[in-house]
Amino acid sequence: MENVMNEYQKVPSELNVLHKHLPGTIEVNFDIHTLTVASSYGSGQVRYTSLQNGLQTYDFNLKLNEDLEIPVCSITSDSLQFIYCLDGHCYHQFETFEEVAKIEQFQTAVVHSDSGLSSSIIIKKDHKLVLNMICIDKKQYFDKFGAQDNQFSKKIQSLLVNIESKSKHFHLGNYNLKIAEQLKLLFGVEYSNEVSELLSQKGRYYLILAKHIEQFHAEIENNSNTSGLLKDELKAISQISEYIKENPEIQHSIKTLCLHSGLSPAKLQEGFKFMFERTVSDFVRNVRLEKAEKLIRTTDLTISEIVYSIGLTSRSYFCKIFKRKHLCSPKEYKLKKI
Numbered sequence: 001m002e003n004v005m006n007e008y009q010k011v012p013s014e015l016n017v018l019h020k021h022l023p024g025t026i027e028v029n030f031d032i033h034t035l036t037v038a039s040s041y042g043s044g045q046v047r048y049t050s051l052q053n054g055l056q057t058y059d060f061n062l063k064l065n066e067d068l069e070i071p072v073c074s075i076t077s078d079s080l081q082f083i084y085c086l087d088g089h090c091y092h093q094f095e096t097f098e099e100v101a102k103i104e105q106f107q108t109a110v111v112h113s114d115s116g117l118s119s120s121i122i123i124k125k126d127h128k129l130v131l132n133m134i135c136i137d138k139k140q141y142f143d144k145f146g147a148q149d150n151q152f153s154k155k156i157q158s159l160l161v162n163i164e165s166k167s168k169h170f171h172l173g174n175y176n177l178k179i180a181e182q183l184k185l186l187f188g189v190e191y192s193n194e195v196s197e198l199l200s201q202k203g204r205y206y207l208i209l210a211k212h213i214e215q216f217h218a219e220i221e222n223n224s225n226t227s228g229l230l231k232d233e234l235k236a237i238s239q240i241s242e243y244i245k246e247n248p249e250i251q252h253s254i255k256t257l258c259l260h261s262g263l264s265p266a267k268l269q270e271g272f273k274f275m276f277e278r279t280v281s282d283f284v285r286n287v288r289l290e291k292a293e294k295l296i297r298t299t300d301l302t303i304s305e306i307v308y309s310i311g312l313t314s315r316s317y318f319c320k321i322f323k324r325k326h327l328c329s330p331k332e333y334k335l336k337k338i
Contacts, residue, residue: 054140087130108173237271
């Protein structure tokens, strides 16, 4: 059940502080607190989710009427911040330092500073910004990995050694569409009930954090681009993948997708391999199967009608690839879901 939270003591202290910078109303839905910005100040929301002790995440989706500077230390202390810009851009600046770093669309950043040195996220007015920030209390969250002997814990310890040797640390990462795809799945996905939605969302945040750590470790160890693709090329891959998802019934080919995206066949395949770990044809096939599964589950269309609606002509071929993915025929799947 969703409730409007008017009493400050019921709201997490971190969100209360942010509320002072962003006037609006706060609502709660299970563990998720949402601050909706007052219309006089702009539009949009900030979603705050506590994943566990020492691990919180903020999702900013804003378009403001005036510039806003958010002191990071006021909403999270003694922490690492893993930042990802899904849309638009913002800036980061350490207190008393003139240098300002721009975080662009699809770009990652890792931030840390000693408790005596604050930093800020700067959001410019009249520009839409969609930003995710995962905040990790170093002592509460990372200490538990110290005694473990596996690759993930070793990467974490390497990360901490690199960061804590400096009073301030700002690492502007490469463009990463894998994180973008995970963040997109946090919004607009249909779930059977609110509990399953919450669990799915929390699990995805952990996956996003793992991708941040993996990329940061690779970049500080190898100082190399993790994708080999330029920002405009990655953006084109993102756009063409959305086009395929919105139009699964079209007979997509490498030639038509290259014309639509402006990419060469080699760049198109490279982008899909990097972003989705699939070839273009595998991606199209999977999109069609996902659309078919949804139609089987939510409509009264016949199997033949569904086959036609997703751009296939052979019912037997559809049944074959559907069974390979779901381990049962479309008809059996539909009976299970009734």
